[in-house]
Every structure is written in structure tokens, then in C-alpha cells.
Amino acid sequence: MCFNICNGQNPKQEEKVKDSIKKKTFVKSLGNGFFPTQYFNFDLRYLIKFNQYEGVRTGIGVVTNETFSKQYRINGYTVYGFRDHRFKYSIAAGIRLAPKTDTWLNFTYTDDLQETGSTKFLTDGRSFQFFEPRLLNIDLFHKHVTKSISLEHQLFNKIATKTEFSISKIDPTYRYTFTTLNTALSNFRITMAKTSFNWSPFSQFNDSKSGSKETKIGYPKFTLQYSKSIKNAFKSDFNFSKIDFRAIHKIVFEKDNYSEITLVSGLANGDTPITHMYHAYPNNINKETILHRFSVAGLNSFETMYFNEFFSDKFTTIQLRHFLKPFNISRNYKPQLVLTTRYAIGDMEQPEKHQNITFGSLKKGYTESGFEINKLLFGFGLSFTYRYGAYHLPKLTDNVAFKFTFNLSL
Template identity: 25%
Template sequence: MTRVLLILLVFFVQHASSQTKVGGVVVDEEGEPVSFANVLFKGSSEGTITNDNGRFYMESENSHAALLVSFIGYETKEIPLNAKVNYDMKVVLMESSEQLNEVVVYVGKTDKKNNPAIDILKKIWSKKRNNGVHMFKQYQYDKYEKVEFDLNTIDSALMKSKVFKGLEFVFKDLDTSRITGKTYLPIFLNETFSKVYGNNEMALEKEDVKGSKNSGFNNNQAIIAFVADLYNDYDIYDNYLKFFDKSFTSPLSKTGVDTYNYVLSDSAFIDNKWCYNIVYYPRRKNELTFKGNFWVNDTTYAVKNINLAVTKSANINWVKEIYIEQEFDVVNDSVFLLTRDYMLSDFSFNKKEKSKGVYGKRTTVYGGYKFNEPKPKEFYKAKTDPFDPLVLDKEDAFWEANRLESLNKDERGIYKLLDTLKTVPKFKTYYNMVSILASGYVEIDKWNLDLGDVYSVFGYNEAEGVRVRAGARTYFGQNDPWRLQGYIAYGFGDDKFKYGISGKWLVDKKSRFIVSAGKRRDVEQLGVSLTSTTDVLGRSIASSSVFTVGSNDRLSTIDLSTFNMEVEPLRNVRLRVGGSYRTLGSALPEAFSLDYIDPSAPSGISSEIDQFELSTNIIYTPGKRTIGNGVERKDVNDDYSTLFLTYSNGIKNFMDSDFDYKKIQFSYTQPWQLGGFGRLLSTVEMGKTFGEVPLGLLNAIPGNQTFFSVYNTFSNLDFYEFVTDTYVSSHFEHNFNGRIFSRIPIIKKWNLREIVGLRGVWGTLSDENKALSAPANIQLMAPKDKIYWEYSVGVGNIFKILRIDFNFRGNYLDNPGARSFGVTGSFGFYF
């Protein structure tokens, strides 16, 4: 949902002009565009390359008198710059009449053999772990990062639009991007200063955030989480660089020779070091690749500087351009250390040149390098909280002393402008609208209350008919030590009210000792998940789907009370113990009963289950990143694995509980980034119940009778079609991210993405448990004789938001009402 924050496009300003600006197009004698030509300010290392259409734009804080334009096979052209701003330039390159001895000329696809550029690339591979901080046993350095968002492509029509009526003052000063040549309006700025420590011998690293500051949104978790997740650290020497959930092939990758064309373009002294310049560009369109060039030293084969620009044909949504620059300084004559990293992203609804959008710019500056100063292993285990108030509330003097790159007048103006905008009612309205879309809650600041979530207001099922729901939660800030939340719902079909209420209290921040309790009375579709849950506020899609496959009438009434205690003894390791008491019954007894044999009942049969249960859980999420240090933290990434182990004990007769049993369950979910081959998501689950229990306490294999694609369910199974007391289940879903479709000429421009899935389950159901639930009016069956399995093929990124899956049932086709084929889909905003 945080992707919706890209709509945070309006407001704020103040930007000054650079000293020299140039822009235009480079063509040959026939008027054809020259792609990937080098454009350089004479006497400097400031430059760029032309895009696919021969166009270029760049700017400099310094004054320059001339521009040099060159490309292999053409004569270098020097163009005097008579003014500070030179737009709409047309540079015509003439074919070279001289044969170059030191550089081989390549046109189109370059040869993988007898190519001096690839020979240099191979030496980069062999040396990459011997460069930079990898050369030392221990290292430490200072890291200063600023992230800025700008509204771009400002024109007179936008300024005069109704959206900005009353906010015209924000357009007082506008500036032009040195990368794209577009006007832009700054709207957000975040600064962070950290100290980073590493030990190459022990493969340990930690980052201590000393200060963090952002312009006006300190209390909005959704915005902060979005910014934190948007720009991850990366190493250009890695084979793949991950941006926006996608893995781009690095031009320094060992697989790069199959993905890029490389050309040895030039050689020159840079900072008294002889370096080669290599131009690279993709061999194929529609793949996740870059174009650009880099300078590399001729002895250490360390990169001196590099720029990367994502091609416009790349299969990525909502991002029109990505441009990266990295600079390295030479230390002690042979050590190349990263000193500056700049990344610009142009977010837009489409990739047309004149489309409006938002720039996201991250600048990271490194300095204060120190080496071979050992620290004990325990030092790396202690982590600082980047959202601790002591980190967030730094005085101006701290920033003046620790900014490795000073804010310019325009950046300083963002803070001032936001202070002004927060007093403008219209801005508040826009901000609230975006916040609601992103978080799902309506903020009522004067009451310290959020209303919502708004996405659960309406629902429908066969037991309740049309259903409406309203909820609220306390919210003083992202570091709240306690939180109360709840909802009330009403079904027009059964004419009944339902409710849920929950409370959490963070008793100790250091150990994250949390006490929680809740109560819920509602109608729910149970059996949509194998792993047990005591969530009193959540609701499955299956309980509210307006359209379903077949009769979706196997719904239950649930009256649930819970009490839990949780602690985090180690980072990303949570231990939870608790108890729950629930009463289960059928919401539509004629269609679906939970009847079981009960000798103590007058009729010998009971229809409701009263059950008290104690449970102990261990949840391990290595690699998970969160923000906030309150009772509820917000996740900022989704590429971590999850291991879950739970042991449950049902106690008969305690509080009139009906059954004695023991249950153990385990699940392991792992996302796998497979570089250029996409992303695989895998889950394995297993569990066993010891003791005799009726249908309501057994493990139903999660079916799916909705038209939504829901991971970890079986799309061609009805609810309760299979019921088990022992099970092993696995799910695999792989998204190729368009790797196959990008090679099919007719459809490669559509940027579709291929998804394949495979899932299976095996389970048993004891004769004793079958006999106990004999009065139930559904057939009890487990996939014991053979593994039940399904497979699916899907097409994603249809119109950038739609995914359609075609699901096939592998066996058990003789089951009553078995569905051999089905179509499901989902909507979402994905990069």
C-alpha cells in the first residue's frame, strides 16, 4: 500500500540555478541519432552519454567554456558555450578519417571474443573483492544520506490548475534537473547521518544511526517506511542490483557478457591515474538492464566512476527513468574508496517524455574512513534504533557538524516551505487524502484516533448478506507504548451485530516484552490457513467475497477471547506464549454443520465447541527490517524468510472446555531472488494433532472459492474438501518478470510477466476423528492415498495492475463437484 504514496505529488518549493546547463541531440551526417555518445564539459570529468534517441542533458555548478562530444568512429567535436544555458543544441558528428590503433571500433552487437573491453572486464571480476574496504581486516566510515522528492515537469497549465489554487506561492522559484532537463518542485527531504563499522574476517557489519531528520512527516509511518524501503544499499560489483523489487543485471556482472555490449571507448588520466573508459549498452530490449559507461584503473582494475541509466524499454512500472552515478577516490596511491553515490528515479504513470511525475533523488556521501581498528564481536551485536527520539530530535548544530555535503539554499528551503504549507487548509486536505489511501485510516489528530480501516467497510457472504463494518484505533505516534483498536459490524442478512476489540502494551522496550488481549464475536470462513491464528481483528477475503465459485456456505460463528505475552530476546526472534478460549458453531447449520458425538449431551450430539487452548510460538524472521520502537512496528521490506513453530495444548474441562489434545505446527516461507530469472516464493508447512478432536478443531486444507489469486491456498479446492489431523504442504510460485515474454517479438513491448505455480499437499485423518465427526453433514476426506497437487500459469502486469492465473487440478478429479480448471486474478500496484 505504500506505493500509493507516489501520489504525494503536490506542494513546496525553492530551487536555485546551476552555473552551466546544456541540452540537445547528437546526430550523424545523415541526421540519424547517435546513441551512447560521450558528452563532456571540457577540462573536467563531468559528463554524460546520449540516450537511445541521441538526446542529452546535463548541468554543472561550475562555469564551463566548451563542450566535447565524441563517439567511436567519429571525430571529436568541441563546441564553445557562449552562455550559461544552452538548450536545443544539435551536434553533428563527422565520420573519422583516421584509423585508431589503441581502440577497436564496434557497431551494434559487439563480439564476445577478441574484445579488449571484455578482457578488462574479466580483470575487474578477479580483483573486485580486493578493492575498497575489502582490502582491510576492519573498517569504519561516516555515511551521510539525503533523500529528496520533487514534483516534475512543471508547466503553466499545472500552475494554473484547480489543484494548486491557493498554493501558487510554491512555484515562486523552479529549477531544472541536470539529468533530464525538466523543471521540478521539491516536496520532501530526509537526512540521515550514520557511522558504519565492519569486520571482513568475521563477515560482520553494523550501522549506527546517529541522527535522522525529515521535512514535516515525522509522525507518518507509511511515508517513512516507504522512503526506507525505496532505496536500498547496493554494490556495483555484485552480479545483480536490486531496485524496486526487481533485480537488474550489473554491467560489472559475470553474466554481463551475455546481457550487454561492451566497447573500449577511451583512455585518460583521472586524478593522476591512467584509466580506461568502457561504454556498455544492452544486447536486448525489455530486460532489466542499464546503459552507460565507467572509468576503470589500468593496474588495480578498480572502478573510478560509473554511471548507469535504466533503458526505457525495461520491464518496470511507474518508473520512467533511473539514473545512478558513483564516484571513488584514490587513497594511499592504490585504494579506491566510494565517496559519493547519487541516484535519481523518475516516477510516472507512463513513460512518455512529457508525462508528469515525481523525482526521487538519493545522495549518499562517504568519508572519515579508518582501517584495521579491531572491535570485539559483541560490539557488532549492539544495534541502535534509528527511530529513537534521541536520534530524531537532533539540534541544528549536530547537522552543521556532521553533514558531509552541505544543503544548498533550495534544500534548506524545503524545511521552511513545509512549515508554511502545514498551515494551509488545502494542503492539509491533500495530505490527508494521500495518507488515507496509503494507510487505510482516517487520522483524527485532535482525538489521537485513526478511523478505519477504510478497505474493510463493505463485505458480503451467504450467512450475513450485505455487511458493513466501522473501526478505530488509538494513535499518538509511531512509538506508542500501547494501542487499543476495535471494530463493530452489522449483517443485513442475519440482522446481527458483530465486534472485535484488541489491546497491546509494550512493557519493556529493550526486550520488547508485550502483553496483549482481545475479544471477538463474528462470522468467519475458517480453514483458509493451515497455521493456527488467534487474531481477533483480521478477516479473510473468503469471508467477504461478493462473487464465489459454487456455494460458499461453509462459514462459522466464532466467539474468541485471547491473552498473550511476547518477547524478543534476539533480533528478529520472537517468543510468544498465551491462551485462548473460543466457542465455534456453524453460521449456516443446514448447509454446513460442526456436529460431533457428545455422550454428555441430552441428544448425544453437540453442535458447538467450547475450547480452551494454551500455545507457545517461536517466530524467526532473519533479514526483516522494521521502523519504530513502539508496541506496533511497521515492516519496510518483504524479502525476508519466516520460520514459524507452534505447540498448542487443548485442556479439557478447564472453563468447561470440551477436548484434550496436543498440536504441533511448523511453516517456512522463503523468497528467492534469482537474478535475471526473477523471483521465487516458496512455503513448506507441516503439522500433527495428537488426540481426538471434531471437525472444528481439525486442519482443513485451505481451498479457495473466490475469484482472487491467494497465495498459500489451493485454487481448485472447495472449503473443507480435504480435512486432516496430519499434513505436509508445499507451495512454489515463480515470477519470471517478463524474461520469456521479452524475447517474443509480437508481445515484448507489452511488458507482460510470466508467473508459474506448483502446489501440493499430503495428509491423513484418523478413523477415531472421522467417527467423532460422523454427525457432520459434509464428507470428511484427506489426501492420504496420493499427494493432491495443482499447477498454474499466469500472466501479470496486464495494464500494469492486473494479473490472471489459469489453475489446473492435477488429481482427485472424481471428488464430488471437483473443479478441474479455474481462473483467478488479482489487482495491485507493483513496480
């Protein structure tokens, strides 16, 4: 009867410890964007969003967890846009081929929208933010119906890879025609092969039966991706290639006092439609006054650059953010000042091929600088950014972006 007590184990204390662990696990799942249940987790990314094309976008996503199976996974979502009155959805299934190298073979079918000029790195995988500020202002999307097969593989501890083959039907939601001497296309097919490498040379990893897990994030981190569109394969209309590169570095001076440097570069070669060109992460609404443009600042976007102002077939951006030590006003109120500078340069060789859409070139180099004061109230703060240099506009107020910021984590 006294065995547990004699060994220093109090049943009530054990229950409290177990409850505490469960609560921490639950909160961690929410922070990663999941509401967990026994066999599957609800994906919170799809609950509610807003953009300029769909208006309110709401839906639900689910993914099976390891209780359901450690070898198989199924995930999907369905959403509805109240402004375009259209359902979008995706369904995917994966099979784990080798647990030690975390090798997965995946099959996906997607009918959804994608922002024109955006580039996604395959190895980035899933990301979650409680609030995606830049999404509010995006208005240039293209519809796509995509079938894909992909292979994820941990090549080495510090190198993750993903390769994908996809077939897409693409239909821009805006007036657009790609023209050459023999072709004029307003919607098109693209058959694409991609391979992506994510290298974390200074991170620390632990090996287990379920694969290699990153236990300590080290910097710099590098991502390289190569894409090839294959003309005539499964009726593909284009033959072009893209190479994309990203480097992220973090310099820590002391706790909560550090600098982040992000370099992103891309090059498209061959006849490439505007849907697969590059923008430079703009986040400024095309409206007359500062107050009308008042919105929410993004995390890695150009706050004074107007949406659809520039497109490039080659570009490079450098973003510098320096986080000063938070102001210790009280135990629970510690606003933080962040200094920002961003630079972009790019160009397009044959802009005349892209009809019914107007945009400029970044070949002179685009510069903006400013600051943020974060966590002023309930995760919200303020930012001020000023555009200067070669693309400074004649009207002074058109060069200014004054916005909310939002930073919240569990």
C-alpha cells in the first residue's frame, strides 16, 4: 500500500505532471497550427483568411497523425471564397518508404489559387501564422488544377531534399495574354519537374528510428531549387527553366538583441509566363492616401512597393532587420524596436511578350528603410517605412508606408 509513497511517488503529483505535459503538448500543437484529436488533427490554416480577390476565404483542413499510422498519411482541405463564389480543395496521400531517412512518397491533387509571381521552395514544407498580414492585400491570382507526385528525403543530417513532378492547368483571374511570333495564350498547361535542397550546416540534429530531427537551429541556412518546364510533355505549352536561391543568417549579440539577414535570388530562362515570373514581395495597396493604404506590415515584404508594380525574370533582394533589446517597461509589457532596410534589383528581357498587364523594371535598384515598434498591445505594433533612391516617387507621401505590425506566439 505504501510502495508509491515510500518511493517518493505521489499519485496526485503524477496526475498533475501528466496533465501539465498534456497541456504543453496541446498548446504546442495549437502554436503549430493544429487542433489535435485521436487519429487526425484539424489544420487551422484554413479556418478564415481574407484577400482582395476572394474576400473572406474560409474552410477546414485535416491531416492524419501518427496514432492513425506512422507509415501512411492523408491530408486535405476545402475552402470557399465569398467574393468569387468558388470552392477550392486539395487531397494528398503519402507513404513512408524509409523511416531512418524520413523518406516519403506523396501524391497530391489541388484545385486552388496561387499568387502570380510568387515562388515556393519545396523543402519549406508547411508553415503556419496566426495572422498572415500580406495576404490581406494580394489581388493578382491565377487558378490552377495541379496533379503532382513528390519524394521527400533526408539526404544527410543537414541536407533535406524534395523532388516533384507536376502537371498543371493554369487560368489567370485577370486579363493576360502571353505572345510570341507563333503563339498567343490566355490560359495554358505547364508540366514541371522540380528539385530542392535545404542545407543547415550549423544546426544540430538527433538521429532516431523515426528519422533525423533538428534540435538546435544554426545559421546561416541555405536553400537551392531548380525547376524545369517541359514543352509538349502532357500537352505542356512552355519550355523554360528557373533557379532559385535563398540564404538566411542570424547574428545574436545577446538574448533578444540580434540581426537577421535574408538574401533571395531567382533566374528564369526561356519563354516564361507572368504567373511564373518574380515579384519582390510587395505589400503596398494601390490607393491614394497614406490612411487609405494603412494596413498590416508583412514579415519579409517591401512595405512601400505597390502590388503588381514590378515583375522580373531575374532578381535579387536583400533584407536586413536588427532587433534591439526590448524596452523593460514592466514584467508583461516589453515593446521592441526593429530597424529595417531592404534592397531589390531585377530586370526582364522581353516584357512585350506579356500583354494586357502593365509593370515596371527593377534594374535601377529599389531601396526602402524604416522601423517597427512591436508588441505595443495584444501583439500589435506600428511600422514606418520610407522609399528612396532610384524609384523615389514625385509625391512625397507616396513614398511612405505607415502600418500595423502583428507578432504573437504561443
